[in-house]
Every structure is written in structure tokens, then in C-alpha cells.
Amino acid sequence: MLSNLNNSLLSYLTTQGQAGSTTSGNTAGASTKTQPLSQGALQRAASTAKASGAVQSLESGQKTLGNELRAAMAKAGVKLSGPVEFSVKSDGSVSIKGSDADKAATQAFLKADTSQPSFASRIATQARDAMKLSTSIQQSAAISQAAKSAKTSGGVMSLYTSLMQQTSSTSVVFSLSASGSSLTYPGSLKAAA
Template identity: 65%
Template sequence: MVASVNSSLVSLLTSKGQDATGGGTIASAAKARLSPAALRHAAASTGAASAAQALETSQRKLGSELRAALAKAGVKLGGAVEFSVSGTGAVDIKATAADKAAMQAFLKADTSKPSFASRIATQARDALKLSGSIQQSAAISQAAKAGKSAAGVMSLYTSLMQQPASAQVVFSLSASASTLSYPGSLTASA
């Protein structure tokens, strides 16, 4: 992944006809943030769009199978249960006390292979990976547009990629639907 990013940046800088010693926007790089437009553009790229489609298909299947398994186990949700996974791997379940307890009991008793907890974790990992790729593409694009020199582009790109990760994946499940949202995505629902 790093090699492809470096290759993309080198190609970009070569096409601009600049060397890595020129001045640029180094001072302004520290204040830079990824723009929503750059994220939308990166998410719409062919590779990201097909990965998002595969993730949406997986999310729909997981939501349907989880709702069916809950119904078979006699678990009725009163509202939505949100499984959120941060970029650091921390998992949180948000729901009413009754729904949270029922879901935790269901997941603890689950003997399916792979387990639903494992499938939710895998989906979150895949969404975080896609989100990282979208953010990286957006950073390359935004740095290329704003950098006035090779050094400026590299400085801005580095600054954008070193921002604290606010990545969080949320898989929400209710009795009738499920949704998946992650940074750089439109919400996929089923």
C-alpha cells in the first residue's frame, strides 16, 4: 500500500515538473483538513465504489442473517442496536438497557461458525480498511491541488495523513433494517 502511495505521489510530482526541493505550503500544511469534496471524489473512484458495493452486500447479508437468528432465538429488539468500532479497535454497543442485554446474551450464546460477533468485527475491519484507502486517496488529491511545489505537496500530504484518526464504523441493527456507516461512505442500508 505504501509503495503504491509513494508511486502515486512521485508520478504526480513528476507530472508537475517539480523537484522535491521547492518551497511550498509547509506552514499551512499543519492547519489542513481533508475536505468533504475530496472524500466524496475519492469514494466515487472505481476501486472504492466496487469495494463499497461489496461491503454493502456483505452488510445486507449479515443484517438479514442476524435478524433471522435473533428471531429464531426469540429475541425481539425494541429499537436499534448500534455496534461501533473505532480505528483503535474499541467496540461499543449502544442500545436500550434491555436490547443491549439481550444482544450481549445472544452473542455470548452464539455457536455459529463464524460467529456473528466475528462477522461484525470482520465487517468493521473491512470498512476501516476501505475508509483508510478513501482518506489516503483524498489526501493525495487534495495535496496535489493545493501544493504549489513538490515539497508543498509532500508536506500537505504528510500533514493530512497524520491527522488523528477519527475513523469509526457503526453497524446498526433493528427489527426491520440494518445500516453500515464509516468515514468516507454514504450509509449503506438493508
């Protein structure tokens, strides 16, 4: 069964043109120390046609959300002195970072928000979409990196599994300031407005 999975993975990589030649570097499964996903592998995975469309859609949504949130906060009399960061981790936990005054004003605004859907739910939806895209990008990067680094087909799966375990604590950060907004996540190509 595992042999069939390895062959399917290698077959997929070959058809995607990512199988590359093996290197004399790490052999998967031979060492418990696996190098993390390289930034280059993440950028290559994020720039594929499928990921690019999703990245553009996410960027567009981020810009719209940032503009509408700033306008609504200004209308409610909330003025940010610096950036406020909404961080959503893969386990679902959310944190807001910023100056005490900005953080309190933002939390009060979100609590009083009656728009449908609310800004809090729109931020959560954006984070969920970014997390899905990030996972997809990281999986593609891990497949590519494992195929290039492993010496055997069994090693590809072992290295892929190890690389993906290192990415389990990822987070998405939506940053909002008086002049702009940005969205960062593992594999993002600086989606900023």
C-alpha cells in the first residue's frame, strides 16, 4: 500500500516536472533532523498557475476587507495610531496585537459591529481561506523539496511527512493600519494593499 502511494507521488511529481534529479544531500528517514521548507520551494509552489489564481483572489479580498474596515472604523470615530495585527493560528486561536489604545478601540469596534456579515467573521473567513491556500502551497513545496532531496521512493514519503509535521503550527496575520493593510501566511507573496 505504501509502495503504491510512493509510486503515485513520484508519478505526480514527474508529470508536474518537479521530480528533478536526486542530490547527495539528506536522505529521507536517515536523519531525524530535517531542514525546514525552503523559501524558494514555497515561492515556486505559490507561483504555479493554480496557486496564483487563489493568491490573486485572496489579495483582492484582503484589499477590499482592509478598505471597508478602515472606512467603517473611521465612520465610527476609531483612529489607529499604528498597525493592528489579527493573528489566527492553525489551531483556531486568535490574537490581536497593537498598542493598548488601538487594541482596545479595535476590540470595542468589532464588538459593536452590526454589519452582516460582521467584520470579525470576514476576518475569520479570510484567515480560513489563507490557511487553506497556505496548506496547499506548503504541501506542494514539501512534495517538490522531498522529491529533490530524497534518494529513494520510500525516502520521498518519509521526508514529505517530516516536512509537513514542521508546518503544523502555522499562522495567518492580517495587519491593518490607517494607511493600508496586508495579509501574510506561510507561502504568501506579500499580499498587501
